[in-house]
Amino acid sequence: MARARIVIRNKTGVFDPEGKVVHGGLARLGHDNVQEVRVGKVIDLTVDSSDAEVMRAQIDRMCREFLVNPVMEDYSVEFFDE
Amino acid sequence: MKFAVVVFPGSNCDRDCEHVLSNVVGASVVTAWHGDRDLPAVDCVVLPGGFSYGDYLRAGAIAKISPIMESVAAFARRGGAVIGICNGFQVLLECGLLPGAMHRNRSLRFICKDTFVRCASSRTPFTSQLSPGDVLRLPIAHAEGNYFIAETELKSLQDNEQIIFQYASQSGEVGAEHNPNGSVYNIAGVCNTEGNVLGMMPHPERAAESILGNRDGLSLFAAIAESL
Numbered sequence: 001m002a003r004a005r006i007v008i009r010n011k012t013g014v015f016d017p018e019g020k021v022v023h024g025g026l027a028r029l030g031h032d033n034v035q036e037v038r039v040g041k042v043i044d045l046t047v048d049s050s051d052a053e054v055m056r057a058q059i060d061r062m063c064r065e066f067l068v069n070p071v072m073e074d075y076s077v078e079f080f081d082e
Numbered sequence: 083m084k085f086a087v088v089v090f091p092g093s094n095c096d097r098d099c100e101h102v103l104s105n106v107v108g109a110s111v112v113t114a115w116h117g118d119r120d121l122p123a124v125d126c127v128v129l130p131g132g133f134s135y136g137d138y139l140r141a142g143a144i145a146k147i148s149p150i151m152e153s154v155a156a157f158a159r160r161g162g163a164v165i166g167i168c169n170g171f172q173v174l175l176e177c178g179l180l181p182g183a184m185h186r187n188r189s190l191r192f193i194c195k196d197t198f199v200r201c202a203s204s205r206t207p208f209t210s211q212l213s214p215g216d217v218l219r220l221p222i223a224h225a226e227g228n229y230f231i232a233e234t235e236l237k238s239l240q241d242n243e244q245i246i247f248q249y250a251s252q253s254g255e256v257g258a259e260h261n262p263n264g265s266v267y268n269i270a271g272v273c274n275t276e277g278n279v280l281g282m283m284p285h286p287e288r289a290a291e292s293i294l295g296n297r298d299g300l301s302l303f304a305a306i307a308e309s310l
């Protein structure tokens with residue numbers, strides 16, 4: 001079994017509405033030294049796979065086809081051994 | 083003249099679409115459930131508004147992998163007429179049947195009000211009773227209607243006459259001040275290169291009867307019914 005963590009973020013320069021709202025909220029709570037907030041998504045996968053290369057390629061395909069919208073989002077993948 | 087209205091879990095405008103097509107336009111309508119693989123033999127497919135799959139992952143994203151969408155995509159590729167309204171437009175974008183993507187409204191608010199849209203091109207079977215320059219008053223009700231497309235692809239939309247509706251004033255002046263959600267180029271609706279698939283954020287099915295005080299949306303359904 002292998003675990004992968006996919007972190008999905010809006011592309012830099014792309015409108016990040018959640019980041020904007022959270023930034024405003026933090027300022028309202030007194031944290032007015034926060035320069036920037038960007039909010040993303042984390043997807044943790046547990047995959048039945050023994051081949052790291054194959055799994056990497058499979059996860060890239062999952063991201064391209066479904067988990068990530070390539071028009072607006074970027075992603076990174078981290079692998080953890082189990 | 084037969085229509086199929088696709089119903090996803092969370093769709094909530096399917097009955098309004100069915101009502102307009104069946105009772106106002108007088109066409110034959112069936113519903114197509116998201117879990118069915120086969121689309122009935124129809125002339126036009128309607129993807130209605132709502133919150134399919136709770137907008138999980140991204141609005142319209144999960145619909146992409148529903149069994150019915152394979153058939154709808156094949157139908158569209160064969161030249162079949164498809165209209166996606168609001169969430170339906172989001173589904174078409176996520177499925178790659180229309181170019182671009184949908185952001186949250188620039189104001190970050192859910193906006194529910196009448197807008198004016200100017201018909202930029204009437205080349206789809208749904209807009210064939212309109213002329214470029216015609217202005218329709220149509221209601222919108224969305225939080226993610228901020229249509230986005232990259233510069234180079236926007237140029238392609240313009241060159242290929244794929245921009246069908248833009249937010250405008252009552253007299254038809256397109257501009258950011260009339261754009262409720264911040265969409266690129268004030269776009270409210272686009273079609274594919276072939277012109278058989280239309281996606282639009284406003285709800286024509288909510289403006290198709292005099293009793294509701296607005297019939298501006300009726301021609302979009304009547305035009306397709308009469309063209310086939």
